Amino acid sequence: xxxxxxxxxxxxxxxxxxxxxxxxxxxxxxxxxxxxxxxxxxxxxxxxxxxxxxxxxxxxxxxxxxxxxxxxxxxxxxxxxxxxxxxxxxxxxxxxxxxxxxxxxxxxxxxxxxxxxxxxxxxxxxxxxxxxxxxxxxxxxxxxxxxxxxxxxxxxxxxxxxxxxxxxxxxxxxxxxxxxxxxxxxxxxxxxxxxxxxxxxxxxxxxxxxxxxxxxxxxxxxxxxxxxxxxxxxxxxxxxxxxxxxxxxxxxxxxxxxxxxxxxxxxxxxxxxxxxxxxxxxxxxxxxxxxxxxxxxxxxxxxxxxxxxxxxxxxxxxxxxxxxxxxxxxxxxxxxxxxxxxxxxxxxxxxxxxxxxxxxxxxxxxxxxxxxxxxxxxxxxxxxxxxxxxxxxxxxxxxxxxxxxxxxxxxxxxxxxxxxxxxxxxxxxxxxxxxxxxxxxxxxxxxxxxxxxxxxxxxxxxxxxxxxxxxxxxxxxxxxxxxxxxxxxxxxxxxxxxxxxxxxxxxxxxxxxxxxxxxxxxxxxxxxxxxxxxxxxxxxxxxxxxxxxxxxxxxxxxxxxxxxxxxxxxxxxxxxxxxxxxxxxxxxxxxxxxxxxxxxxxxxxxxxxxxxxxxxxxxxxxx
Numbered sequence: 001x002x003x004x005x006x007x008x009x010x011x012x013x014x015x016x017x018x019x020x021x022x023x024x025x026x027x028x029x030x031x032x033x034x035x036x037x038x039x040x041x042x043x044x045x046x047x048x049x050x051x052x053x054x055x056x057x058x059x060x061x062x063x064x065x066x067x068x069x070x071x072x073x074x075x076x077x078x079x080x081x082x083x084x085x086x087x088x089x090x091x092x093x094x095x096x097x098x099x100x101x102x103x104x105x106x107x108x109x110x111x112x113x114x115x116x117x118x119x120x121x122x123x124x125x126x127x128x129x130x131x132x133x134x135x136x137x138x139x140x141x142x143x144x145x146x147x148x149x150x151x152x153x154x155x156x157x158x159x160x161x162x163x164x165x166x167x168x169x170x171x172x173x174x175x176x177x178x179x180x181x182x183x184x185x186x187x188x189x190x191x192x193x194x195x196x197x198x199x200x201x202x203x204x205x206x207x208x209x210x211x212x213x214x215x216x217x218x219x220x221x222x223x224x225x226x227x228x229x230x231x232x233x234x235x236x237x238x239x240x241x242x243x244x245x246x247x248x249x250x251x252x253x254x255x256x257x258x259x260x261x262x263x264x265x266x267x268x269x270x271x272x273x274x275x276x277x278x279x280x281x282x283x284x285x286x287x288x289x290x291x292x293x294x295x296x297x298x299x300x301x302x303x304x305x306x307x308x309x310x311x312x313x314x315x316x317x318x319x320x321x322x323x324x325x326x327x328x329x330x331x332x333x334x335x336x337x338x339x340x341x342x343x344x345x346x347x348x349x350x351x352x353x354x355x356x357x358x359x360x361x362x363x364x365x366x367x368x369x370x371x372x373x374x375x376x377x378x379x380x381x382x383x384x385x386x387x388x389x390x391x392x393x394x395x396x397x398x399x400x401x402x403x404x405x406x407x408x409x410x411x412x413x414x415x416x417x418x419x420x421x422x423x424x425x426x427x428x429x430x431x432x433x434x435x436x437x438x439x440x441x442x443x444x445x446x447x448x449x450x451x452x453x454x455x456x457x458x459x460x461x462x463x464x465x466x467x468x469x470x471x472x473x474x475x476x477x478x479x480x481x482x483x484x485x486x487x488x489x490x491x492x493x494x495x496x497x498x499x500x501x502x503x504x505x506x507x508x509x510x511x512x513x514x515x516x517x518x519x520x521x522x523x524x525x526x527x528x529x530x531x532x533x534x535x536x537x538x539x540x541x542x543x544x545x546x547x548x549x550x551x552x553x554x555x556x557x558x559x560x561x562x563x564x565x566x567x568x569x570x571x572x573x574x575x576x577x578x579x580x581x582x583x584x585x586x587x588x589x590x591x592x593x594x595x596x597x598x599x600x601x602x603x604x605x606x607x608x609x610x611x612x613x614x615x616x617x618x619x620x621x622x623x
Contacts, residue, residue, distance in 0.1 A: 019075045022074075023070070026066065026069050029130055030061065034058055034061050035054060041118050060101075060104060074086075074090060086134065090130050095123065098122065102114065153177045154177065154179065155217075156178050156220060157180070157214070158183050158220050159184050159204055159234055160223035160226070161185035161190045161193070164222045165183060165195075169198055181214040181216065182199050183195060183198055184201060184207060186204050204237065208241045211241055211243055218244045219238055288314075288505050289316050289369065290314050290315050292368040294316040295322060296308050296319070297370070298375065299323045301374070302493055303373045303500070304374070310494070311371075312340045316343075318346055319343060320348055322352070323348070323350075324374070326349055332347075333347045346365065351397075353396055358404050359404055362404050367405070367408075370401065370405050370413045370414065372416060375394050375397075375416070376389065376394055376431075377428060379428045380549040382426070382431075383428070384550055388600045390431045391605060392593065394434070395431050395435055395438060395589070395593050402415075405448055406442060409447065410448050414453060414504040415435060416500060417436055417454045418455070419454055421436060424617075429616075434589070437589075439510070441585055453500050453512075454513065469526070470534075473530060473536070473541055477540075479542070479543050481524050482523070482545065483545060484524055485522070486523045486548070487521060487522050496515070592608060
């Protein structure tokens, strides 16, 4: 017999034993309550005739009450997790059993007349015994009976006395590894209150005083709905006291209503640069994606993979993963198969520049929606030795997929663009601007709708600065930043993917959507935050400035100088009014881009790009 089957049978046996013990307890409780009710009724001086009546009725009352208790499902729960709903069920069961006693005795012509006061006393005693025993058992299991008499585990302060904080406090009370010494909360009305047996000691700014008093070395931030500025202030305060800060997940806690210790994690940059939760038009996205064949190119990349995760939630008929990297494709197939077992996934190895392969895929599967995320995106790498490949992949690859999608009547084609396409100073950004213009030129009055979405950097994406900083910190430094004043826009990968879906839903033919990226962030500040979050100081990990890399500029823009934006119904999306082109211009572009026989030099590519995109002005370090 397999170990899993044996373990399952053992668990079933243990469950049956526990149920039998619980039933036996309640039967004994019913007998004890009935006997004690008679004693109380007669002030512990029970007349002989009522003694006989007690024993005669007991053989009827106990089985009756046991049957009612079973019928009300009192043995489906676990005593350790007894709650208010369990007590409510006990109350209803006891009331029903008490009401049935006179009826059953009369039905079976039991001659004894039970005093009404005995019925009332029995009801109260039974409630007290059954409910109290369950409560005592839970308290014993959670160590609360003796928790006030000895302190165990590491002392910890919980910052935030809201619903998440109280829920976390209950979980901490069950743990032997932690001992909560208090709450800290900025809400003045909460100061001095006792919540779950724990006192609110003061506001968050008093953290240094209370941490020193109780010897606290770790705090838990339980404020999932607080603005990121508040979380950053708390983390800075904790760092100044050499206290490690943990946090609960940001938003799921509010939905689940329960915070588990296993969910606690270290503070991440997402928490400090956090942004408001994206409100999606779920109904509209269901209409766009549910039951449809959806294709994602670059499905193994940072944005492409997150798009696949978000799209899978809307149960498309088929999800086509188109990816040039075999390893990345395999990883996504494994993850999605595990997370969405009922989803039909089609893994397609291929290059977006391979027109024959792309044609085969569209002819076979007829995707209704395409998200084109495949691209070369690393600025310095595309600037030198690889400029022609950036043109071939980002421009010709986009035209290849977009034009074939048009021939096969794809409903919507969404291009993932970048803020580096605005007033570009590098080859990568310029080729992405050309990709936008290709889609605009292919747009016709009817047929496929082309939508372009621009956004900045995403936290933790492949090749981004955050993983590089983490690696440098792990090696002991130094952390290299190109320039002390360089800034970038950042958002999380899930937020970017969600807004891409929303833009794809709202997008009209040939429109360029710009995501609200918030405020730009200094890269050097990111480096300092990561050093602190690693439990180190700048004295431990040095920051060095290496100079701007080829094609890099100090700041990014989301709109070109000659562009303006229009509002949309979604607060985080705007429409850019950009210079557009026609299909004739696209065909002239392709004469150059499709010339696979010629491999242009970097200088030749940059000269041609300046003619095609007049706003492209290479930086001195990119020449």
